[in-house]
Amino acid sequence: MNTKPFGCLTAFGLISALLTALVVVVVGLTRGDVLFSPGALNSKAGAMLGGVTSHAGLGGNCSACHVAFWQTASMADKCVVCHTDVAVQQKDISTLHGSLLKYNPSLTCRTCHPDHRGPTITLTDMSKINISHDSFGYALTAHPHQTDGTPFACNTCHVNGYGKFDQTVCTTCHQQINANFMQSHLQVYADNCLGCHDGIDTYGHKFDHSTAVFHLTGKHTGVDCGGCHTGARTIADLKATRQDCAACHQKNDPHNGQFGTDCGACHTAAGWTPATFDHNLSSFKLAGKHAGVACTSCHINNVFKGTPTACAGCHADPAYHAGLFAGSACDQCHNTNAWIPALYTGPHPNCGERNCLQHHRATCADCHTANLMTATCLKCHDSNNPGERGGGG
Numbered sequence: 001m002n003t004k005p006f007g008c009l010t011a012f013g014l015i016s017a018l019l020t021a022l023v024v025v026v027v028g029l030t031r032g033d034v035l036f037s038p039g040a041l042n043s044k045a046g047a048m049l050g051g052v053t054s055h056a057g058l059g060g061n062c063s064a065c066h067v068a069f070w071q072t073a074s075m076a077d078k079c080v081v082c083h084t085d086v087a088v089q090q091k092d093i094s095t096l097h098g099s100l101l102k103y104n105p106s107l108t109c110r111t112c113h114p115d116h117r118g119p120t121i122t123l124t125d126m127s128k129i130n131i132s133h134d135s136f137g138y139a140l141t142a143h144p145h146q147t148d149g150t151p152f153a154c155n156t157c158h159v160n161g162y163g164k165f166d167q168t169v170c171t172t173c174h175q176q177i178n179a180n181f182m183q184s185h186l187q188v189y190a191d192n193c194l195g196c197h198d199g200i201d202t203y204g205h206k207f208d209h210s211t212a213v214f215h216l217t218g219k220h221t222g223v224d225c226g227g228c229h230t231g232a233r234t235i236a237d238l239k240a241t242r243q244d245c246a247a248c249h250q251k252n253d254p255h256n257g258q259f260g261t262d263c264g265a266c267h268t269a270a271g272w273t274p275a276t277f278d279h280n281l282s283s284f285k286l287a288g289k290h291a292g293v294a295c296t297s298c299h300i301n302n303v304f305k306g307t308p309t310a311c312a313g314c315h316a317d318p319a320y321h322a323g324l325f326a327g328s329a330c331d332q333c334h335n336t337n338a339w340i341p342a343l344y345t346g347p348h349p350n351c352g353e354r355n356c357l358q359h360h361r362a363t364c365a366d367c368h369t370a371n372l373m374t375a376t377c378l379k380c381h382d383s384n385n386p387g388e389r390g391g392g393g
Helices: 011-036 075-082 084-089 096-103 168-177 179-189 218-222 235-239 246-252 288-292 353-358
Strands: none
Touching: 075 084, 084 096, 168 179
């Protein structure tokens, strides 16, 4: 039976255990990397931060990054002591780190930047996390695969690191897909791809304009985007494009502004012709035979404003009038229903009242068969002087 006060623990054994524990503590405090390090730190040289140019320079100083269990600070708090630029980004959601924390608050620095994996292994590894690219303002909906069918990797587009994105990557890639299209596209919209594209639309297909306020119909469906959205650089520019006809067509207006800027009053998107115009809206109303006359019959050379409204502006005095009514208004005898029958109500030269009353039913052509300067009674009478001869009709 063991009668020692502490069983198998002798005084020597206790002293040895205490000395061993003391050595472990001292070594842990002075060279903790030897006892607990899971591997060598990254040694890739960069800018001077915290007095070192790489994590390897912190070897042996574990407390520079790691916190004791009794401390309230986190390891992420230690990171931003040196990486002050990241600390600034975390407060700005327009930056990489600010956006990451906003949409993924559970992320820590070590989630994307693990170390102790060897001196040459990269400090950025996003393969073990699932980050929605939508949170950066650009979805990957239209970019599931590359042209060869392989999935996109982060560094496929982020060739210069993940902190920022160089949009020349877009043009370089898409020029390889369709060089002619990209050349014309760049000429119209320049190279601010992210100003208009949010990654949701399907590249290679036309934008569904029926989802916009301005629907494309008729001839408009065949117009290239740049035909209307000239000089657009952002989505805001696209939405601000004018929707009135004059915005695109005024420069080629064949009417020279005579009808204002509302092309839709006469034309439709189906084509410039046929066109309709409500002439009743003008000062010259169309009635009778005028309603069926072609526009160009009165509006010569597409001149509309200032077209004369007097009859003589279109109707030359006929030879039958023999110059008797030159310059007079046609509507003294005629109306818009037809030239004949015509009714003359003015004074009749060389005609007595009795004869005029007898002849009130006759037309001009009954007596003036050739023109108004000559007359004959023979159409109705046996003599050209039936009154003197006693004849009558």
